Amino acid sequence: MSSESSTNSSTNSHQHPKGSCPMTGKTFDFCPPQAGDSRSPCPALNALANHGYLPRDGKNIGPMDLVRGLKKGYHLSSVLAYILSFGSLFLLGQFRCMSLSDLARHNLIEHNASLVHDDDNNGAEYAPTSVDNTLLTALCSEGGKVLPNRMTLEDAALIRVKREKECGILDGVHAEIARGEIVIAIGVLGGKDAAKNGVKISALHEWMSNERLPVGWKPDHTQGLYQTYKMAKFVRERMREVRAQQPSDKPPVQSQ
Template sequence: MSSFAESSADSHEHPQGACPVTGKTYDFCPRQAGDVRSPCPALNALANHGYLPRDGKNIGVWDLVRGLKNGYQLSTVLACLLSFGAMLLLGQYRCLSLSDLARHNMIEHNASLVHRDDNNGAEYAPTKVDRKLLAALCAEGGKLLPNRITLEDAAHIRVKREAQCGKLDGVHAEIARGEIVIAIGVLGGKDALKNGVNISALHEWMQHERLPTGWRPDHTQGLYQTYKMAKYVRERMREIGAQQPPNKPGEY
C-alpha cells in the first residue's frame, strides 16, 4: 500500500521549475501539468493543499483517511467509511489515483450539481466544474437565509437536477445526497444543520478547488450528524418531488 511519504512530490512540477509551496505545509497550489484530479471538489482541494499527494496519484486508503481527518476534521469513523467505501466501489484495494474516481457510474454519477452528465458513453466522466451549473447551484441559495445554502435549499436543488437528468439508482442517490450534505456540514460549521453554508465559501471551494479564504474547521463532522442531515434532505426531496411537476427538458 502506498503511503503519503512515498508519493512522488517531484512529479508535481511547474514550467518554471519546482513547486513554490513545496515544504510549506498545506499551502494552496492549483493542479499543474501531469497532475490528475477527480470529479470531487473535496478531494481535489485536499490535493491542491497538500493533504493528499499533490499530483493526485498512488493514494492509499490510509492517505485518504488522514487527508479527510486533517483537512476537513471528519471523524475517524466517517473518514474510514468514505475511504474504504471508495476503494470497495472502485474495486481497487491497494491504491488509487484521483482520476480513477471519474470512472462513470462507479462512484461518479449523472445529475451532479456541478458537472455535466457523461452522455457520450465514455468510461471517464468530466472532472471540470461546469460554471453554469455552479452558478445555478448558488442561485438556489439565499431563499431561506440570506447568503446561505441550507439543507432545505439542497433538497430543492437535488430534486431539480434529477428531474432534469433522470432519477438515480438507490446507491448513487445516497452518494449524491451525501456529497452536498458533507459539503454543507463541513464548510458551514457546527451550526450548519440549521444555518447551512455561506454561498461565497461554497462557490470558492467548488470553482477553485481550494479551502475557502479564512475558513477553519470548528467541529468534528461525524457519521451520526451526517446521517441526520442526509435523512432530512432525503425526506424533503420526497415531499418536494410529490408536490411539483417535473422540469421541462433542459431546465435547471
C-alpha cells in the same frame, strides 16, 4: 515563505514529484494542479490535493492517505473518514491505491445529475472532471431561499430534486452518494451549526470553483457519521415531500 507569496509563486509551471510541491514545501498552502497531475470530479478531494493534505499530483493514494487527508483537512471523524475512504476503493474495485482520476469512471462513484459537472451522456468510460461554471452559477443562485446568502439543507433538497428532474432520478446507491456530497460540503464548510444555518454561498462557490479551501476558513468541529446521517436523512425526506407535490410525469430512474 508567506501564504500570499507561496500562492502567487505556485502559479508558475512546475512538477509535483512524488506528490510534493517545490513551491509550497511542507506547508498546506494552495497550489493549483500542474501538468500531469490527476484530478477527480470531487471538489473535496481535489482541494485536499491542491493543499497538500493528499499527494499533490493526485496519484498513488492509499486508503490511509485518504483517511488522514479527510481527518486533517476537513476534521471528519475517524469513523466517517474510514467509511468514505475504504468504501470508495471498494466501489472502484481498487484495494491498494488509486489516482484521483479513477473517481471519474462513470457510474461507479461518479454519477449523472451532478450539481456542478456535466453528465456523461456519450458512453465514455470517464466522465468530465472540470466544474461547469454555468451549473455552478445555477447552483449558487438556487441558494438563499431560506436564509440570505446561505445554502441550507432545505435549499440542497430543492436543488437535488431539480437536477434529477432535468437529468433523471438516480438509483438508490448514487442518490445516497449525491446527497452525501452536498451534505458533507455544507456540514464541513458551514461549521458546527450548519444543519440549521447552512453554509455561506460565497464559501461554497470558492471551494467548488477553485477547488481550494475558502480563505480564512478553519474547521470548528468534527463532522461525524451520525451528524452526517441526520443531515442526509433530512434532505432525503424533503426531496420525497417535494416530489410528492409535483406532477406525476417523473423522469425514469437511471440504471447503474
